[in-house]
Amino acid sequence: MINKKVANVQDALYDITDNVTIMLGGFGLCGIPENSIAELVRKNVKGLTCISNNAGVDDFGLGLLLQKRQIDKMISSYVGENAEFERQMLSGELAVELTPQGTLAEKCRAAQVGIPAFYTPAGYGTEVAEGKETREFNGKQYVLEHAFKADFAIVKAWKGDEAGNLIFKGTARNFNACMAGAAKITIAEVEELVPAGVLDPNEVHVPGIFVKRIFQGEKYEKRIEQRTVRTKK
Numbered sequence: 001m002i003n004k005k006v007a008n009v010q011d012a013l014y015d016i017t018d019n020v021t022i023m024l025g026g027f028g029l030c031g032i033p034e035n036s037i038a039e040l041v042r043k044n045v046k047g048l049t050c051i052s053n054n055a056g057v058d059d060f061g062l063g064l065l066l067q068k069r070q071i072d073k074m075i076s077s078y079v080g081e082n083a084e085f086e087r088q089m090l091s092g093e094l095a096v097e098l099t100p101q102g103t104l105a106e107k108c109r110a111a112q113v114g115i116p117a118f119y120t121p122a123g124y125g126t127e128v129a130e131g132k133e134t135r136e137f138n139g140k141q142y143v144l145e146h147a148f149k150a151d152f153a154i155v156k157a158w159k160g161d162e163a164g165n166l167i168f169k170g171t172a173r174n175f176n177a178c179m180a181g182a183a184k185i186t187i188a189e190v191e192e193l194v195p196a197g198v199l200d201p202n203e204v205h206v207p208g209i210f211v212k213r214i215f216q217g218e219k220y221e222k223r224i225e226q227r228t229v230r231t232k233k
Helices: 034-043 063-067 083-091 103-115 170-179
Strands: 021-024 046-050 069-075 093-097 115-119 133-136 140-146 152-161 185-194 215-216
Touching: 021 034, 034 063, 034 152, 034 185, 063 083, 103 115, 103 140, 103 170, 152 170
Parallel strands: 021 046, 021 152, 046 069, 069 093, 152 185, 185 215
Antiparallel strands: 115 140, 133 140
């Protein structure tokens, strides 16, 4: 039986060094690999290019790496809730590549399945298409987008087994699932790690073939992205 379990986050991320490209799962504040991000902060790796749907908030998620100036470039879709990200981008300290959300997901999925590039109508006629090849199909213009090339993908799942099979919960599945296997090395942290054979194969979202290392995380913070409360009358 293949066993991809490692003892802890330190063993999982031991070979991540400066100047690498990392995909990081998460949707809003859901499904963020918190333990792995904390370890990247501790390791103080620099010059990172990070691919993520969003850039966290000022004191959570990728916001922690931005605070320590560990990220040189962000490739993201939604970045509107991180004041430090905005400051670094406007000051020129941080290179930013904004990508339509569906295109970002497909660039991950294309890398996952070995497709080098694809055409999409998203972004045609805007700054997103500048410098990119365009082509007409059936009377409609499309932009050529290339699959991502990343050194590491770090994903966070609700449950996994020692063979690397993963199950996500809710919207945490949105970007984590398509990032698994989309880089040279995929590392998964999970809230619950069980022996191989325990998970129902019909419930597995990502098969273990896509995962190189897996570990059980700890102390996950269940944040609410936008808290709305009713005033008492």
